[in-house]
Each structure stands twice: as C-alpha cells, then as structure tokens.
Amino acid sequence: MATAAPHVMVLPLAAQGHVTPLMELSHRLVEHGVEVTFVCTEPTHALVLGALRLRQATVDGIHLVSMPDGLADGDDRRDLGKVLDALARCMPGYVEELIKEKKVTWLVADANLGSLCFEVAKKLGVRVASFFPASAACLGTLSRIPQLIEDGFFDDKGVPKRREAVELAPEMPPVYTSHMLWSVDGGPEVQHVAFQLVCRNTEAACLADVVVCNSFLEAEATAFELFPDILPIGPLLADPGKPVGQFLPEDTRCLGWLDAHPDSSVVYVAFGTSTVFEPRQFRELGEGLELTGRPFLWVVRPDFTSGAGISKAWFDEFEGRVAGKGMIVSWCSQQQVLAHRAVACFVSHCGWNSTMEGVRNGVPFLCWSRLKVDQYTNRSYICDIWRTGLAVSPGEDGVVTKEEVNTKLEQVMGDHGIAERARVLRDAARRSLGVGGSSYENFKRFISLLKE
Template sequence: MEEEKQTIHVLMVAFSSQGHINPMLRLGKQLQNKGLHVTLAVTEIFLHRIATNHHSTTATTTAAAADNQIPSISGIDIASFSDGLSLEYDRKSNLDTYMKTLAEFGPVNLTSLVTSLGCDITRPKKFSCIINNPFVPWVADVASRLGIPCGMLWIQPCTLFAIYHGFYNSPEDFPTKENPEKSVKLPGLPLLQTSDLPSFVLPFNVFGSLANVFFESIKNIHKLRWVMANSFYELEKEVIDSMSKFVVIKGVGPLVPATLLGQDDHEGRDFVGIDMWKADDRCIEWLNQKDPNSVIYVSFGSLVVLSKTQMESIATALRESKRPFLWVVKPSEFQVTEGAGELPKGFLDETKEQGLVVPWCAQIMVLSHKSIACFVTHCGWNSMLETISAGVPVIAYPMWTDQPTNAKLMADVFGVGLRLRPNNDGFFESETIKEYIEEIMDGPRSVEFRAKATEWKSMARDAVACGGSSDRNIQEFIDDIVKLSSSHTIKCNVDSSTKCQSS
C-alpha cells in the first residue's frame, strides 16, 4: 500500500508587532504557494488585537473564536502562546521589562504550543523547521531542545546584520562614552559616522533589552541552519559578499505585496498582511485628482510619534512649499507628551485646498499611485522596501534604531533621495525640510533621483521573478527542508511543479 503523504510543516515565530509580522506572513505565503504548510505563532495579546482591532489587507482572515475554527491570515494558520502577562497589562509602559518577561516565559510557553500542535488528534503538525526573527532570539534555543532545525528571517537590511556582528565581536571599534564620535569602517560598507549607526550600538543607548536581543541573535548564529533577509542580493551585494566568511545570509525579499513587484495575483499573494488601523478611503480618490509626480507623501509608520516641535516644523514646510501633500497623522491615542502627534492649530483650514491629512492610509496603494513624487519617511525598513519597489524617491527623516543606517543607505548608497540632519539642538528645521522638498522634486538632481529609483524598482522585480536571486534562495531553502524531511522518513506533498521554470 502506498505510504501516506504528509505535508511539510513550517513554524514561524515573530515579535508581535505589525512591522515584524507582515514580512513573516509574506515569506510564509511564498512557502505555502510552493506546497509547504505554514503556521505563524504570535503572542496571545497580539492574536486578541487581531481579532478585535485589525484590518487585514486580505479578505481571508478568520476570527477564530466565533466558530472554533483555526484563526488564519491568507491561509496561514495562526497559533498563540502566552508572553507571561495578562491581556490587560500595558506592554508599552516599560519596554525593557516586557522584553525580559517575554524572554523568560516565551520559551516555556512556545515549547508547550509546539508540543500541543504535534499532539492534536485532528490536525497533528510535526514541524520540519522553525523560523524566528532577531527580536525573539530565544526561539533558536527552543528549536534546539526540540530537535527541530531553525532559521532566522532578518527583518532589517543586511547592512544592519553586518554592523551588529561587528559590534558584538569587536565593540572597541565602535563609539564609546570616552569617544562618542568615533567613525566605523566595516567590510563592504562606506565609512559610518555616529549619526549613521543604529541607536542600539551607541554608548548612550537607553534600551538595554533591545541591544541584548541583537547580541543573542548574533551569539545564536551557530544554532541556525538558515539565515534569510528581507532584502535582495543586488541591493546589498557588497555587504552580503563581505559577510560570507562569517555567515551565509541570503536575500529573499523584498517581502512586499505582489502589486508593487508587477506580479499577477493568481496565487493569492497580494496584500498579504495586516493593518492595525483602518485606512482612510479618501486617499486614492484625492490622489486621482492630482497631476503625475506632484504629491508629497508624509508618513512615519505605526510606532513613531513626533514631538510638538517636529509636527510644527513639518507643517510649516509643507504649507510653504505650496505643493499638494498627503500626510498620515495617527490618532491622538498615540500621544506620549503634550502636543505630540498633533497638528498645529489652524493648519487644516490653512491647507484645505492644498493637502489631505488622514489618520492612516493603504501605503501600498499610495506609493504605487502615479501622482506621488516623493516620500518623507522615518526610514523603517518595511517602508523603505516598499518605496524601493514602487520606485519613489525619499526624503529621509530618521529617528532611532535602524532608521539612521537605513537613511544612510537610501541617500548615500542607493542614491534615491536626501537625508535630513538635525541641527545642534537635535531639531529638523522647517526651512531645511522645505529646501529638500524643492530639491528632490525640481532641483538639479531630481532627474537623477527618479532614474535611480526606477532602476532599483526594476532590480527588485527581477530579484523576485522566476529565476531571480531571491526566488532561487527561497527555492534552495525549500529544497533543503524537503531533503531534511526525507532523511527523517517524512513524506511530503511538495509539488516539484511549483518550482518556477525560467525561460
């Protein structure tokens, strides 16, 4: 009798925030499209928020509780484990405490989840591999104890991996309290000033727990069979090649919705992900009324909240530019200090014929709209990959963590825009913002910025296309999983016909 086939199961575990979950979901969907079964494990609080708050960018989300179905997003099963805290606990009140609690209780509870999924009499899952991200490095220890091969999806540019690797192996080469302005030279990278480095490697970093998770990720590299990155080889060729003597890191991105990459959606790949807030429906209709390459798009992502002074500076620059703008200003619930995140009084009335301010937008649709001329951004890596894939130049306005390095890459390495730098008081002056808007839209280098952005857009599409560098890396990963599973006498239903055929 023919031996029963068993699907190869992959478990993905991500830090539970929107910017970490979406790249995982998009990688998971690609694995699923090639015949693997994927489960994403999130914390219970995040699953609760998904069920009650979120706006999925796909129509196939299932809110589990109502009918006892397994919750899923785009066909990817969602499972949850406790982070050791009650649903009512305010996790934003002390990030260091939360990260320590997660590292203490997460391993035990994730182990229990994996065990319970494997013992489910209705749908048992024997995982062939576990994939984590750098913010939950302890997952590698869980996988090791369970005897399951582990990989990591690095959700920042490979350049950041090289920086953290260099810092934790040779910290003396980086800025110190005694020499805070020390520049850093690493293989495959330009000379990096203090202002170009991620905030977690600087001597006055106040988020010790976040620095520690990167240290643990680097320390656990030997426990990982695969290191993948949400980037693509052509974008970071020099640094990827320079890192090969320490670790093989392979680009599998950009992990963005298919429409940004010129792909058809016949396999349900498009708009895989979640938005924790509902997009304002007015955006696209408003953009449709604007001329091509005329609109300034301003957004600082899901986490950054600008101070009152920063808000006033941007508002003044936009108003005085006399150009149409679309500005995402998150609701007042995100206010952390008086006036933070709030528009100056009278701004909406003064600019009602010039711009549109919304609490949230469908960024993928906005960036791909022909009216968008440039993107004023905090330089979160997901947003940077989206703007690269859309071919839109940027004005970089970095704040913290990886954003200063991403801004350095976008302006000085990839050549797709300009980077704002604060004055001696740490303030981005409105006059400078206005000057950069003029320069990137009509200045002597504006044509150069657009041409370079278009070039990277084409290269991003080539990377994910059939036979491209990222497509090949994903297929090599799948082939290795299949080989490992076969050596453990697990039969699988991965159809070899799902491998793309290059012409």
C-alpha cells in the first residue's frame, strides 16, 4: 500500500522578504509530492490573496490558510514591539490548533518564529525544519551571541559596548556591533524586545531536526565550513509565472518594455517593501538616473517617500522628461525582471532575496543599504568578498547626490571585472542547483527527511 504524502505546514514571518522564499520553497516541495499548507497572519493572507486576484492567478497545490496576529484592526502593525508581543500571546495556540486540524507531519517554519512554534510542534510529535531566509553568515553569527557578550561586545540587553566590527573568519563579512539583526528602528526598548526574541529563537533552534537556508555553498564557503549544521538549498526560485506570495499587484507591462531594449542596457532600481526615502533623497535618485542617460526601470511603491512625499508637479515633470528613457512601476515580478537579458545593473537595498536573485542571474549591483539588520552583511559580500558590485557613498548630510548615483552607475556598468565575477558566481549558483550540485543534493536529502 502506498504511503501517504507528507503534510508540511509552512509558516513565514509576516514580511515580504520572508513570505517569498518560503513560497518558492513550497512550490518545490509540491513538485516532489509533498502536501503543503501555507499559513500567514490574516493581514498578510489578505494581501497575498488580493494580489493573486488582480493577476487572476492561483497557487496550485498549496493550501493558503490564515491565523489571527493578535492585534485589533486599528493597531499599528509597524510597531514591532506591539506586533511581537501580540504574536507571542496568540501564535503558539493557533499553531497547535492548525497542526491538529490539518494532521501535519512536519513544520517548516521561519527561524525568526522558532520560539513561538517549535516547542508546540515537538510536543505534538511533529518534526521541525527551521528555515532561515537570510545568509548563513548571519545565522551563524546569532549562534555566537553568548560568546560576543562574554567577549564584551554587547551587554546582556544586546546594547553594543564596543563600536567595532567583529570578524568571525577571513572571507566572511565583518559584523558591525551597531548593525546586528536586532538593530531595528524604534529606540532602545524595541531593540531590547528584538534582542530577546533573537536570543529565544537561537535557543529554540536546538529543537529543529534540520536547519536550511536560502544560500549555496560557493557563495558562503567559509560560513558553511564554520557552521556545518546549516544546509544550503538555494538560491530558491519558482518557475516563471508561479506566484511567490507578492503583497502588491505586479505591473507586467515592464516585461514588454524590457523586450524592446538591447542586451545589458537597462538599470533596474528597486528597494524592497520597507525602504522609505526622504523627498530630497528621492529627487536626487531620480535625477541621478536621468543624468546617466541610460534606460532605467524604477520600482516606486505608493509609500516610498516619507512625510508629505514628493510633489505631484515635480513627479509629473520628471516623468515627462524621462519618458521613452525610463519606466516607473509601483511593483513588478523582480524574479522575471532580473532574469531578463536587457538588465545590466541592479540598484538594490541588498535584502537577501534581492541579493540571491541578482546573483542567480549574474547581474552586477550598485548597493544602497538603507536598513540595518542583514543588509550591511549582504553589501559586504557583494562589494568586498564576491566583488560583484560597488556601494553608494552618502555625503556628510547623509544624502546620496545625483552626481554620486551617476558616477557609481557608470563605474559599475563599465567595469568588466565586476561583470565577469558576477558571471562566474552566477554559473556557480546554477551548478549548485543542477543535478549533482551541492544545493541539489542537499534538497534531495531534505525531501528524503520529510518523507521518512
């Protein structure tokens, strides 16, 4: 008699950079005969469904399920302290209910939620895979927190005592004490809450049967040598056209627009879902792109500028000036854009998904890290270790000028060494995913484990 397919519950943190790789992983699991229930908090679930409806798309083989996030309708979901407190109160109970109701055999959960769900799953006899959506270097560094506190880099609340870089090993990005994963916006209290969560999640990791991450061996050889328990199965990707849980509706016109351009001619500019620019910085970026005289595709979310935002008159005039040269969209399928032959350079905030997507397609980077968390580590990989891009340099007032944007773009796009190294890394990524490659073999091991 045939054995029943394993039933996996996939649980991402409620942020685009966490939902996307876990949705990509879910598609791969379904392809290998695994039943997947994909669980988001209600507001995230509504965004994903809304974007799917607008595309008239469906997620084949994946059951999309929601759970409450513990907040009321009027609560501010950008208040990290409030969000984490609510999740801590309600998530374990809902996870337990869903595991029982869906008869789940494995939980594949975001490592950032480990302390809220791993123990519940284990108590119910469900095996656990911890999925880390950022680099192995970042995950490995978290396991060293007790040592870093002992060595005097931080106090027991995660506050830096020494303002310097910590280098765990050569060929690994240095980690700055002021740029740790708990270095979030919101003041000391919120940072302390984030630090406590990081510590609890790191402790909870010992409950996982396996730890996987969206990276590949050749990208982070030293990190995987130092932390051999982390299993790289990336770079994750879904087949073109398969939805990856976007929160915003995609403007597909840009793909046709790219078709009309020569190979390696277009600058692609996108800063993820969280980056917000001051109006002056927004103008400098736009005018810098204009200065290059090159075609560009720029993703400008509706909430991309702070305060009163950009005046409609300035924006209309700017769009008029660049018409025919630049295309501005509110959101797009980044996976398809970066895979397009016309794209020559990626101006990026250096989130790990964006980094892996750029690497997988051999696209050189202009790095513009805006947040803390892991973006500085990723920028260090790109600029110092892989040497597949350059970083912008803000002036003394913190603003990156249009002249700097223009100069750095010309440098990146004119540097044959950067282009060649990006191609070499792309080929290594593709080999790792091909039959017999390191990520291919690791993924086979992972599937075998799920089917035990």
